[in-house]
Amino acid sequence: MAVGYTPAGKRIVKKAGGKTKTEAKAKLKEIIRDYDDGLTTTAHNYTVGDAVRDWLKFGLSGRDEATVTTRTFLANTHVIPALDARVRRRRRPLDGRATP
Numbered sequence: 001m002a003v004g005y006t007p008a009g010k011r012i013v014k015k016a017g018g019k020t021k022t023e024a025k026a027k028l029k030e031i032i033r034d035y036d037d038g039l040t041t042t043a044h045n046y047t048v049g050d051a052v053r054d055w056l057k058f059g060l061s062g063r064d065e066a067t068v069t070t071r072t073f074l075a076n077t078h079v080i081p082a083l084d085a086r087v088r089r090r091r092r093p094l095d096g097r098a099t100p
Contacts, residue, residue, distance in 0.1 A: 014028065014031045014032060015028070016028035016030075016031055047084060047085060047086060048079075048083040048084065048086045049079075049080045049083065049084030049085070052075050052079050052080055052083075053075075053080070055075075056068075056071065056072055056075055
């Protein structure tokens, strides 16, 4: 199902499959709902460690250098070693709001 267009003019197509037609429709509805809510679909191998590294790289812009250093140290020391291999099932906003 086409959900929009890229800046280059190509259609954005979302696909879903299942054992039955009902399962496929339910998965497709979930994918489209996530897309409409602004959640990006990610590869199935996107780990918590990848998300933390992305946050350290892109999410701390405009912060004090000491804050970036502290957060990087804490993430590299505690979060990444403990949770790096876990695969993220669903992306949620980093501002703390829960998604439906």
